[in-house]
Amino acid sequence: MTTLKIWPAASGALLIMGTCIGAGMLALPVVTGVAGFLPAIAINLLCCLFMMATGLLFLEAILWMKVGVNVLTLAHHFLGFAGKLVGGVSFLFLYYCLEVSYCSGGAPILSKLIYEASRITVEGPYSYVLFTCLFGYIIYLGTHALNRVNWILMVGLILSFILLIALGSGLVEMKLLKRSNWTLALAAAPTLFGAYGYHNLLPSLSDYLKQNVQALRISIIAGTLIPFLIYSIWQWLIIGTLSLEQIEHADLIGEPITQTLHAYVGNVWVSTLGELFGFFALVTSFLGVSLSMVDFLADGLKVEREGTNRIFLCLAVFVPPVIFAASYPGIFIEAIGIAGGIGEAILNGLLPIGMVWVGRYHMHLSSSNPLFGGRFMLVVLFFITLLIMGIEIRHLMVH
Numbered sequence: 001m002t003t004l005k006i007w008p009a010a011s012g013a014l015l016i017m018g019t020c021i022g023a024g025m026l027a028l029p030v031v032t033g034v035a036g037f038l039p040a041i042a043i044n045l046l047c048c049l050f051m052m053a054t055g056l057l058f059l060e061a062i063l064w065m066k067v068g069v070n071v072l073t074l075a076h077h078f079l080g081f082a083g084k085l086v087g088g089v090s091f092l093f094l095y096y097c098l099e100v101s102y103c104s105g106g107a108p109i110l111s112k113l114i115y116e117a118s119r120i121t122v123e124g125p126y127s128y129v130l131f132t133c134l135f136g137y138i139i140y141l142g143t144h145a146l147n148r149v150n151w152i153l154m155v156g157l158i159l160s161f162i163l164l165i166a167l168g169s170g171l172v173e174m175k176l177l178k179r180s181n182w183t184l185a186l187a188a189a190p191t192l193f194g195a196y197g198y199h200n201l202l203p204s205l206s207d208y209l210k211q212n213v214q215a216l217r218i219s220i221i222a223g224t225l226i227p228f229l230i231y232s233i234w235q236w237l238i239i240g241t242l243s244l245e246q247i248e249h250a251d252l253i254g255e256p257i258t259q260t261l262h263a264y265v266g267n268v269w270v271s272t273l274g275e276l277f278g279f280f281a282l283v284t285s286f287l288g289v290s291l292s293m294v295d296f297l298a299d300g301l302k303v304e305r306e307g308t309n310r311i312f313l314c315l316a317v318f319v320p321p322v323i324f325a326a327s328y329p330g331i332f333i334e335a336i337g338i339a340g341g342i343g344e345a346i347l348n349g350l351l352p353i354g355m356v357w358v359g360r361y362h363m364h365l366s367s368s369n370p371l372f373g374g375r376f377m378l379v380v381l382f383f384i385t386l387l388i389m390g391i392e393i394r395h396l397m398v399h
Contacts, residue, residue, distance in 0.1 A: 009218035016223025022285030024195030026256035029238035031188040033247040036180030047192035048228040057352040078355040094343025099321035101335035102286040107131040125326040157280035164273040172240030190341025199348040254330035341392025349385035
């Protein structure tokens with residue numbers, strides 16, 4: 001492989017990695033930690049491979065089309081109006097669930113940081129309004145302002161994570177890592193689906209890489225494997241540092257794991273870095289999802305994204321999640337699970353499987369690099385998707 005082919009693939013992999021790594025990390029050790037470290041790594045790898053496979057299917061469908069397509073165009077072309085409707089509704093459902101989870105997790109952390117810095121108390125619904133207004137205003141200002149702020153936040157995210165792992169590794173206990181309960185591992189899959197959600201980026205990435213099939217495939221494979229490694233290190237740190245009771249308490253009250261780390265770890269540097277990392281992870285995810293929502297609504301409603309229209313688009317994006325998050329404090333982990341187990345499963349599971357099935361076996365389109373396994377692989381992926389959806393639906397009915 002020449003250098004010219006490596007750099008586009010590396011760039012694409014970094015974009016996918018950046019899309020995956022975010023607020024979902026704050027829920028991962030909570031939902032996987034109850035099963036133990038080895039079961040957590042196993043279900044992490046399974047979901048990574050599943051989302052890698054459906055990403056390759058999504059890519060296959062994209063490469064059958066002209067440059068510049070989006071998810072709705074793809075769904076309509078292969079699955080008709082019903083597919084387009086399912087795609088649109090699933091997108092809105094997924095992203096509103098994510099908005100709710102980010103508001104729910106981000107507002108308390110922002111309030112705590114404000115109090116620690118100034119002794120000013122912001123509690124209850126006001127904390128959710130403050131969080132959303134502060135970062136929603138950046139979305140209103142547009143992509144240029146967002147890019148500048150996002151660079152600062154990403155630097156903070158990377159530095160705080162590296163320092164947190166470096167300082168926190170000394171707190172890891174082997175006896176905590178040896179604990180395991182394999183029967184609880186599969187329950188974490190819906191949240192992991194959400195953590196590996198990058199598929200909405202693929203149409204833009206395909207344009208960016210000029211439909212270079214080899215570079216795109218490497219981008220997807222490397223872009224999902226790198227987050228797997230980062231998630232595994234993160235799970236090792238948290239599961240090896242916090243007891244089962246402390247992890248279960250975080251699950252019970254539905255808070256980001258960094259807040260639990262702050263409450264129970266005696267090392268002030270580790271707890272502070274954990275809180276900062278949680279804040280950066282939530283805000284970067286919140287900004288990315290919010291911008292996607294504004295653009296999606298503008299495209300769907302066929303309106304300009306500037307001036308008065310942008311105000312109403314921002315209100316449509318932010319008001320419902322703020323109301324929901326303020327009404328149900330502690331819904332952070334629940335909302336991420338619903339987003340992954342229902343929204344991601346449909347949009348980034350069933351949809352690409354269905355599109356490729358139609359493209360391959362009804363339209364008889366050829367592909368230079370299809371996912372291996374033919375019909376058998378598509379059927380296996382289909383039933384895995386239904387299984388994960390069933391797990392999340394059962395969880396919601398029980399709770």
